[in-house]
Amino acid sequence: MTDPAPMWWQSAVFYQVYPRSFADSDGDGVGDLDGLTDHLDHLVDLGVDAIWINPVTVSPMADHGYDVADPRDIDPLFGGMAAFERLIAAAHERGIRVTMDVVPNHTSSAHPWFQAALAAGPGTEARDRYFFRDGRGPDGLLPPNNWESVFGGPAWTRVVEPDGHPGQWYLHLFDTEQPDLNWDNPEVFDDFEKTLRFWLERGVDGFRIDVAHGMAKPEGLPDAADEAEILRHTDDDPRFNRPHVHAIHRDIRAVMDDYPDAVTIGEVWVQDNAQWAEYVRPDELHLGFNFRLTRTEFDATEIHNAVQNSLDAAALENATPTWTLANHDVGREVSRYGDGEIGLRRARAMALLMLALPGTVFIYNGQELGLPDVDLPDEVLQDPTWERSGRTERGRDRCRVPMPWSGDAPPFGFSTSADTWLPMPDDFAALTVERQRNDPESMLSFFRRAIEIRKGRAEFQGGDVDWLSAPKGALIFRRPNLPGESELVCALNAGRRPIALPRGEVLLASAPLIDGQLPPDSAVWLTRVG
Ligand code: NOJ
Secondary structure (H helix, E strand, C coil), X not given: CCCCCCCHHHCCEEEEECHHHCCCCCCCCCCCHHHHHHCHHHHHHHCCCEEEECCCEXXXXXXXXXXXXXXXXXCHHHCHHHHHHHHHHHHHHCCCEEEEEECCCECCCCCHHHHXXXXXXXXXXXXXXXXXXXXXXXHHCECCCCCECCCCCECEEEEECCCCCEEEEEECCCCCCCCEECCCCHHHHHHHHHHHHHHHHCCXXXXXXXXXXXXXXXXXXXXXXXXXXXCCCCCCCCCCCCCCHHHHHHHHHHHHCCCCCCEEEECCCCCCHHHHHHCCCCCCCCEECCCHHHHCCCCHHHHHHHHHHHHHHHHCCCCCCEXXXXXCCCECHHHHCCCHHHHHHHHHHHHXXXXXXXXXXXXXXXXXXXXXXXCCCHHHCCCHHHHHCCCCCCCCHHHCCCCCCCCCCCCCXXXXXXXXXXXXCHHHHHHCHHHHHCCCCCHHHHHHHHHHXXXXXXXXXXXXXXXXXXXXXXXEEEECCCCCCEEEEEEEECCCCCEECCCCEEEEECCCCECCEECCCEXXXXXXXX
16 A cells, blocks of 8 residues: 655645744734735745744733634734735745634633633533632642643632622633633533634635644543642643543544545643654554654754654654744743853754654744844843743743844844844844845855755655764764655764764855864754665
8 A cells, every 4th residue: 555645744844933022013022914915925934834823812912922812713913814824824825824823722811711600600511611629728728639731830810709709719720811721611622613614614724733632631630649740741730631532632623524625733741752652653643743852952962852753743653753942932942052152153053953853843933043042131031931930030031022123223124123022132133134135144045955855856856864874973874765865864973072074065054164164053964875
């Protein structure tokens, strides 16, 4: 039997757009969908296949859109439905697919269902769509269990009942304004199905599914063994990755199968490979994010292990591997690798490594410019993590600062307003799209070239990765091709000394070679007949 033709998403380069921070068309200091539409040619130029847009549906923005009050309409802040329709048409015209974020685990507290639940009082059907429970201890003063919110503090908030007295508590694994939905209630899936079909009918090419390892809660909501760490959780955490979440994914897949070209990408924070792979079984998600490279130092052994582990995890279900170095939650890799020149060099090397791998690649807006995380003053921080952690965790605003497009001073063409939703640092002047576009040595030109080569050459088509022996501190792998055909070799030097190049003809290097050798903190692609 021959393998089915590959789907478009199996080797796609996705570009993640954090819409608040991409481009502002109406001068309110917050990015929006018309801003994105106006700048689509930047993405055409970069060569990406698809975009993933973080949530743009109606929201009070307590967690910048991950608190959804109406999942089937676009928030006016982002330009409303008309702007979304313009975006889809313009993107499709340019051959760029559009995927959007959907948030099944929770709603906003402003969602009509939650408002109805508050008004209806204890024991009602309206409350059964969420997790309302009586408190523990005298007068129900203590939360129903010891679960922590991922953003810090208890995962429960007590409500004032319609009679004016303190009453039940509701569960929110994230912010107070993000009550968790009860997926045992069939209305919850029915509504989610409506949402999926609503957007698919309007032309979206798929979904990034938020907290795809959430949704299912353990029977009786038992206490957690240990206090879970903020923004991290382990595989024995009762709040996530419960076995019955897979039935939900199968139901979602059955809907998606009516739109066979569309894709789902799950946010799956599950460490164990066997458990992670369950999410990408043939009747569940198409793709699952694998975050290992975002947790990896610039160290050859660590990178090798992260890559091999991610390949192994996907291979368990014959699924497509995915690669992510940065996103709106985990921070930017330039800073993770040491900031400044060294951070940039390493980020460039890692981009080459990531784009050399088989599977689906995700680039986070600004990554192609080499943006670092930004040190922001306390008073501008907006991530709910900052307040909920008692101002001990600064949160994720550092990697959400708006994109610099042009000019020498903030707001760098991002907006016509100087009052951008997060301040932009002066030193973004060196990193604007305008500055980098025509500079052949820039990070932007480098990304463009790497994507062009990846898309254009047969060496990138095979699905296998073979590790070759490498000097200390370095790693080398090849993508085997058919006998007699050229194959790709990728070498990355994370050591202290230059290393000899593997055999082959250089296709692209992340830094100039020195005396024909690969210097520290750089990577190279070569082609050769295997
Ligand atoms: C994961 C999203 O990526 C993050 O930004 C958000 O805060 C949480 N899910 C809650 O929806």
